[in-house]
Amino acid sequence: MATIPARARTWRRRETRVQLLIWLAWLFAVALFIGCFRLISEKTIWAFVWDAPQQAGDLALRMVPPDWLYIRALGRPIWDTINIATVGTLISVLCAIPVAYCAARNTTPSVAVVRPIALFIIVSSRSINALIWALMLVTIIGPGVLAGIIAIALRSIGFCAKLLYEAIEEIDEGQVEAVRSTGASGAQVTAYGIVPQVLPAFAGISVFRWDINIRESTILGLVGAGGIGLELNGAITQLYWTQVSLILLVIIGTVIVSEWVSAKIRHAII
Amino acid sequence: MSVAAVAPRRWKRPPLIKSAWLRWALAIGFALYLTLVFQTTPVNWTRVWEGLPRGAAFVSAFFPPDFLSRWDEITEGIAESLWMTVVSTVVGIALSIPVGIGAAKNIAPAPVYYFCRAVLAVSRSFQEVILAIFFVKLFGFGPFAGFVTLSFATIGFYSKLLAEDIEDMDAAQAEAVRASGASWLQWFNYGVQPQVMPRMIGLGLYRFDINFRESAVIGIVGGGGIGATLNTAFDRYEFSSAAAIIIVIIAIVMLCEYGSGHLRRWAQ
Numbered sequence: 364m365a366t367i368p369a370r371a372r373t374w375r376r377r378e379t380r381v382q383l384l385i386w387l388a389w390l391f392a393v394a395l396f397i398g399c400f401r402l403i404s405e406k407t408i409w410a411f412v413w414d415a416p417q418q419a420g421d422l423a424l425r426m427v428p429p430d431w432l433y434i435r436a437l438g439r440p441i442w443d444t445i446n447i448a449t450v451g452t453l454i455s456v457l458c459a460i461p462v463a464y465c466a467a468r469n470t471t472p473s474v475a476v477v478r479p480i481a482l483f484i485i486v487s488s489r490s491i492n493a494l495i496w497a498l499m500l501v502t503i504i505g506p507g508v509l510a511g512i513i514a515i516a517l518r519s520i521g522f523c524a525k526l527l528y529e530a531i532e533e534i535d536e537g538q539v540e541a542v543r544s545t546g547a548s549g550a551q552v553t554a555y556g557i558v559p560q561v562l563p564a565f566a567g568i569s570v571f572r573w574d575i576n577i578r579e580s581t582i583l584g585l586v587g588a589g590g591i592g593l594e595l596n597g598a599i600t601q602l603y604w605t606q607v608s609l610i611l612l613v614i615i616g617t618v619i620v621s622e623w624v625s626a627k628i629r630h631a632i633i
Numbered sequence: 634m635s636v637a638a639v640a641p642r643r644w645k646r647p648p649l650i651k652s653a654w655l656r657w658a659l660a661i662g663f664a665l666y667l668t669l670v671f672q673t674t675p676v677n678w679t680r681v682w683e684g685l686p687r688g689a690a691f692v693s694a695f696f697p698p699d700f701l702s703r704w705d706e707i708t709e710g711i712a713e714s715l716w717m718t719v720v721s722t723v724v725g726i727a728l729s730i731p732v733g734i735g736a737a738k739n740i741a742p743a744p745v746y747y748f749c750r751a752v753l754a755v756s757r758s759f760q761e762v763i764l765a766i767f768f769v770k771l772f773g774f775g776p777f778a779g780f781v782t783l784s785f786a787t788i789g790f791y792s793k794l795l796a797e798d799i800e801d802m803d804a805a806q807a808e809a810v811r812a813s814g815a816s817w818l819q820w821f822n823y824g825v826q827p828q829v830m831p832r833m834i835g836l837g838l839y840r841f842d843i844n845f846r847e848s849a850v851i852g853i854v855g856g857g858g859i860g861a862t863l864n865t866a867f868d869r870y871e872f873s874s875a876a877a878i879i880i881v882i883i884a885i886v887m888l889c890e891y892g893s894g895h896l897r898r899w900a901q
Contacts, residue, residue: 396723399716403776406713406857411773418771446670490886491879492850494762495860498867499875503688505680555646562649582762585854599766611759618758632649 422604429612430605437594437613443508444590444617447583448576451515456569458520463527470531470557481524488521493579497588506587514588515580519572530564531557567629574625581614691872698880699873703866707878710859711885713776714848717858721780721848722841725787732788733795740799740825749792756789765851776857783844783851790843794836795829802828838893845889849882 377385465471466481497514504510534557542556584592591610598606650656700707735741735749761782768778768785802825810824852860859878866875 392723395719399719402712402716403720403780406775407777408773408775412777415771422767422770442673446674449666450670486887487883490846490883492846494850494853495863495879498853498864499691502867502870503691504684505677507677508674509676509681559646566649578758578760582760585762585766595763611763614763615755615758619754 425604426608428605429609430603431609433606433609434613437591437610440584440591440594441613441617443511444580444584444592445577447508447511447515447580447588447590448573448621451512451580452519452569452573452576454512454516455519455572456523456565458516459523459527462520462524463531466524466528467531469534469536470553481528485521485524485528488517488519489525490521491518493518493576494582494586497583498586501587506589508589511580511583511588511590514583515576518579519576522575523568523572526568527561527565530561530568534560563632566632570625570628570632574621577621578618581617691876694872695876695880697873698877699871700877703862703871703874703877706862707859707874707881710852710862710878711881714845714852714858714860715885717776717779717783717848718841718845721783721787722837722844724780725784725844726791726837726840728784729788729790729792729795733792734799734821736792736796737799738796739804749796753789753793753796756785757793761786761847761851762854765854765856769855774855774857779848779851779856779858782856783847786847787840787844791836791840795833798829798832799825835897838896842886842889842893846882846886 375382462481462484465477466485468474468478471478471481493514496517497510500510500514504513538560539552539556543552547555580590580592581595582592584590584594585596587593591614595607595610595614598604598610648656650659732749732752735745736753738746741749764785765778765782768781772778772781806828807820807824811820815823848856848858849860849863852858852862853864855861859882863875863878866872866878
C-alpha cells in the first residue's frame with residue numbers, strides 16, 4: 364500500500380556539480396590563504412609578536428592620563444588640518460568638473476580621444492594614496508601645508524570626477540531635449556538642462572569627499588605635509604605618550620564632528 | 634492690447650538653497666573663511682619656485698621609468714603587499730562577520746549591539762596609517778604589523794556595511810525559516826545569510842582593492858610591502874625607480890578593479 368519510492372529525493376540547495384565547484388573554490392582559497400600566511404610568517408620575528416600584549420599594556424599605562432594642557436598647542440595644527448581638507452576638496456571639485464564633463468558618455472566632446480584621457484586621469488588619481496602624493500610633493504615643493512593641500516586635491520579629483528560623471532550619465536535626457544528644442548545653444552543646454560539635474564549630487568559628493576579628506580589629512584604630517592600629523596609624529600618620536608593620547612582623542616573628536624556635519628548636510632540636500 | 638507685452642516678472646532658475654538669507658550667509662561665511670586661510674597659511678614661494686625644476690625632473694623620470702635597476706626590490710615589495718592583502722582581507726572579513734551580526738540592531742541584544750558599535754567607531758575613525766604606527770610598535774617592523782592593521786581596518790568597513798545590510802533585510806523570510814523550527818544557526822544560515830550574501834561578496838572584493846591600495850602606503854611607516862620600497866626610492870631621489878613603482882601600483886590596482894568587477898557581476 365505504502366509505495367514510498369526506494370530513493371526519496373531529499374531537498375538540497377544546489378546541484379552536485381555546482382556544489383563540487385564551490386568546494387574546489389574553497390579548497391583553492393584556503394590553500395592560497397595558508398600559503399600567503401606562511402610567507403608572511405617567514406618574515407616575522409615571532410618573539411616580538413608574542414610579546415605584543417605585554418607591550419600594549421605597557422603603552423596603555425604610559426598613555427594615561429592624557430596631557431590635557433597640551434591642547435593649547437594643538438589649536439594651530441587642527442586649524443591647518445581642517446584647511447588642508449577644505450581647500451584641497453575645493454580645488455579638487457573645481458578640477459573634477461571639466462574632467463567629469465569629458466568623461467561622461469553623453470556630454471563628452473569626443474568618445475574616441477577625450478573620454479579615454481579623462482578616464483585615465485580618474486584612474487591614476489584614484490590609485491595613488493594621498494600619502495604617496497604628499498611624499499612626492501614634499502620632495503618637490505618642500506614641506507608645509509601647501510604640499511598637503513595639493514596632495515589632497517590630486518587624490519580627490521579622481522573620486523569626485525568618477526561619481527560626478529556617473530551622475531551626469533544618469534540624467535533625464537528628456538529635460539535636455541526640451542531645453543534644446545527651444546533653440547538653446549550648447550552652453551545654454553548645459554546650464555539649463557544638465558547642471559540643475561546634477562547639482563544636488565555634486566553638492567553631496569563634495570561634502571562626502573570633504574568628510575573623507577578630514578580623516579586623510581590627519582596623517583599627511585607624517586611625511587612633512589603639515590597638520591596634526593606633524594605633532595603626532597613629533598610626540599611619538601620623542602616618546603611623549605601622554606601627548607600622543609591627547610592627539611588621538613582630538614583626532615577622534617574631529618572625525619566624528621566632521622562625519623556628523625557631512626551627514627547633516629547630505630541629509631538636507633537629498 | 635498691450636497687456637500681454639508687459640511680462641509680470643521674469644522667470645529665474647530656482648536656486649539649490651531656497652532661503653536667500655541662508656544662501657548669502659553661507660557664501661559670505663565661506664569667503665571670510667578662505668581669506669582667513671590664505672592669511673594664516675605660510676607658503677614659502679621661493680622654495681616652491683626652487684622645487685619646480687625638481688618636479689620637472691620627476692615628471693621626466695616617467696619617460697622612460699626605470700624598472701630594471703631596482704627590479705628585485707620592486708617584485709619583492711609587490712609580492713609582500715599582495716600576501717598582506719590576501720591574508721588581511723580573509724582574516725578581516727572572518728572577524729567582521731560576528732562583529733557585523735552583533736552590530737545589527739534587529740538581531741542582536743542591546744549590550745552586544747553597543748559593544749560592537751564601539752569597536753566599529755574606533756576602527757573607523759583612525760586612518761590606516763595611524764593604526765599601522767601603533768601596530769608596528771607592538772609587533773615590530775614587517776608585514777605582520779601591516780597584516781594586523783589592514784585586518785583591523787577591514788573590520789570597521791566590512792562589519793558596518795554587513796550590519797546595515799542585515800538591518801535592511803526582509804524580516805518575513807527569516808521569520809518563515811524560524812517558524813519551521815530551525816535552530817539559531819539554521820535560521821541564520823537559511824533565513825539571513827542568503828539575503829545578504831550577493832552584496833557582501835561584492836563588498837569583499839571591493840575591500841580587497843582598498844586593502845591593496847592601503848598596503849602600498851603603510852610600508853612608509855614600517856608596515857612592510859611596496860610602500861617601504863617607494864619611500865626609500867624617494868628619499869634617495871631615485872625618481873625613475875619611484876616612477877616605475879607607481880606605474881606598477883597603478884597597473885595592479887586597475888587589474889584588481891577590472892577583475893573584481895567581473896567577479897561581482899558573476900556573483901550577482
